[in-house]
Amino acid sequence: MTPQADPDEGVLFDVPRTKAVAAKSTPKKRRPAEELPIARVVVDTPLPHLDRLFDYQVPQDMDAAAVPGCRVRVRFNGQLLSGFLLERVAESDFGGQLAYLHQVVSAEPVLTSEISRLARAVADRYAGTLSDVLRLAVPPRHARVEKEDIAPAEDGGAEVRCPGPGPWEDYPAGPSFLEALRAGHAPRAVWSALPGPDWADAIAVAVATVLSAGRGAVVVVPDGRDVDAVDTALGARLGPDRHVALTAELGPAERYRRWLSVLRGRARAVVGTRAAMFAPVADLGLVVLWDDGDDVHADPHAPYPHARTVLSMRAHRVGAAALIGGFTRTAEAARLVASGWAHPLAADRAAVRSRAPVVRPAGGDSELARDEAARSARLPSLALRVAREGARSGPVLVQVPRRGYFASLACAGCRASARCGSCRGPLAIRGAHAMPYCRWCGRIAGEWRCGTCGHARMRAGVVGARRTAEELGRAFPALAVRTSGRDGMLTKVGDRPALIVATPGAEPVAEGGYAAALLLDGWALVGRADLRASEEALRRWCNAAALVRPASDGGQVVVLAEAALPVVQALVRWDPAGFAERELAERRELGFPPAVTMASVTGAPAHVRELLDGIELPESAELLGPVGTGDDAEQEERALVRVPHTATFALTGALKAAVAARSARKGDRFAQVRVDPLHVV
DNA sequence: TTCTGGACGCCA
């Protein structure tokens, strides 16, 4: 204890620091609580080497409020920091002088022991810190809301009745999955949802079944529109007051209000976006993850936990059931099936055929090039025909891969991508009459000539929704054209003929289903330099195609991509599970995730090397790189480490130790570690 | 982030 100690800490000192302080402070003698006087606190600091519990004394006057899980403020190295009190104990094994808690912020036990242990496990799994995970798991406090009483349920909290199988009747294993839920078991399934709008109700039925067995449920979906869909379905199956929807857009007060209603046991079911994976549902019986291939399920903040991983860890730890579903299947989900962790839950072929639209590939580049008439709209004749037919009976969806008014440019002669004359960066065009410019150095490309073939003309490559809408407006002058993208999203459209141009994930639902869908620029989606390019293309295509009427009602889909590609075949046959197995097999051969656990170390070359030197890698680890990431401006390098799954925690432990050793010294920017990086190429 | 203590270097 220094002679400058704070009066909070009960130390008497004879020389006041300043007159002002002397006048204000009447240092009161504090006494520790009689029972369990030691509080073990996780302090909110981003420093990895401080990722452990610190002991404080509980002063007598905070004894009642200082309950496990409550928020506290503590003096830590001279600063006042927030933290959570994890437990009260009789003695500390710390040798030095303990400080007192500075304040118990409130007695609300916001960090339950289940969530605190889960957060610890997640931090370890991702080589991150507990306090980083807790920042995601526990929402910021809203004092006024916390003081409100929770209204009792309208129906007095009556039991939830066990529903019938509903949409699960279409799946041979569906009823037995529900029966296992009803019996309080913990079945785990990877679910291939039938195309169409029933998926949300299927989730609601599973949740209602678990609630009827007296346990709770957590449902995580990619975005607010999906939250609304499931929320509506849950309302229909559970009645009022049994569930809440948690999304980031609610605003802090309402968000905290709903979250508290979960913590306090008023709501037993939660649907939300990724942060809802930590919702403090008591006696959890089921976790559900919808469309697990969507990138938004990976949290963008350190340590970047992924909802699939967190929810499966959570289900495993508490003996809850798990339902991981979507219109497609990720390689990761395929691995959960292959390893025996989960069972596949799919409809038979006949049911798939009766629900899916007819899907036909149109050409790819060769047909596109020949199809002189359609070139202006970048549409081969099959696509034009299908769109015209479809537009006679209802809305037609047009999916374009990138957002905004934007096009990449390629040589009109040889299709090589158009490059900047001074820095070789990719050229793009933005705005209707703008000049092509370089996406790296920003120079306007005036006199351009192809570096490969000498051709002088460029053609537009992948373009965004608005430009496509303009082109289509010309091709279909009689039709209303609407767009839906991140900026200005449509939730649903009616059944009148119209062209709906949307980017992936922003496709509105059509009343009665779309008559047809065109999936544009497929060649560009599939050609991306990314390990998951094909899987991601199929996911986007299937998510759009699932909004189209069944074949029996005339639903048609045209995908502009090379018919021979396996990913296109998987769409045509509607066989995402088969495709996922194939992907997984391929990744096994390549030694890429999810067949192995991978971690990346990214940063300035010297930093990357320094960190790598400090890691005591497990024997089975393999180091790849470091190599430049292609971001020449940043001079950035990346190394990858891969290990078999059995060595995952050995790897993350070693990474954490190395990062902690560094952080003890350097406050400076340092190499960034990421476990399960989303894109490894 | 902030603080402290120990190591080391420079000068008298």
Next chain:
DNA sequence: GGCGTCCAGAAG
């Protein structure tokens, strides 16, 4: 020997 600077390590 004494003083000042720098850096590693700790943080209850």
